[in-house]
Amino acid sequence: MSTIELSSNQPESLGEQAYISLRQKIVRLDFAPGDVLKEDELREQLGLGRTPIREALLRLQREHFVTVIPRRGMFVSGIEIDELSLLFETRSVLEPYAARLAALRGTPEQWELMEETLEQTHDPSLDAEAQLALDRRCHEIIWEASGNRFISDTLDTLYAQSDRLWHLYLSDVSDMAHAVEEHEAILTSLHSGDADAVASLVEAHVQSFDAQIRHVVTNQLTAPLQQ
Secondary structure, three states: OOOOOOOOOOOOOHHHHHHHHHHHHHHOOOOOOOOEOOHHHHHHHHOOOHHHHHHHHHHHHHOOOEEEEOOOEEEEOOOOHHHHHHHHHHHHHHHHHHHHHHHHHOOHHHHHHHHHHHHHHHOOOOOHHHHHHHHHHHHHHHHHHHOOHHHHHHHHHHHHHHHHHHHHHHOOOOOOHHHHHHHHHHHHHHHHOOHHHHHHHHHHHHHHHHHHHHHHHHHHHHHHHHO
16 A cells, blocks of 8 residues: 655644544544544553543544543444535535635645645556545645635544545545546646636535545445345
8 A cells, every 4th residue: 555644744742643643543444433442552552641642532522533422431433424414515615715715825835735746646556545645635735725724624624534434435446536636627726826716626526525425325325225
């Protein structure tokens, strides 16, 4: 499997390191929905102390990756079917808005970085996991270019949930190449500063991913009824 760095940002604290590591394990299904999370085991796995682990778990709970059930423990949250609409409804609003801001505020250096990222997509040896990582990096560059950290933080969490859905439903069947290619047109509009065009392209990009997820989930739900 190819390895692509998702972000150039370095963790600022032990709590941040714990958060990034645990969220990545949840997103990639190393910790599957319903799995029990025990602090002592997490401390041993990550080589970190109790305080950063607790900080990370509290943050993951706020972001709905982790659920606490009194007297039973802490569990990896599932994603309910009725929450899919809410997730992509929110992304469909915020992602185009962030792209509009990026078209107005982005710098040539940021678009050069996005172009370099897209050049990596031409490697024929890339698997779907690596393509998804490049897709994420393109989104990150746009969020950063928007200049609004509140939007960036929110979209980072929403994308991670979408990423988890991809691992749950699409990783074995999805070809991410087309999704990554859509960023070429997005970058062209960003270069020209065309905020309306960028917003439309990004909205279509998010909705296309949403449609793939819905198609697979619907097939899984109806398949037993057809047998």
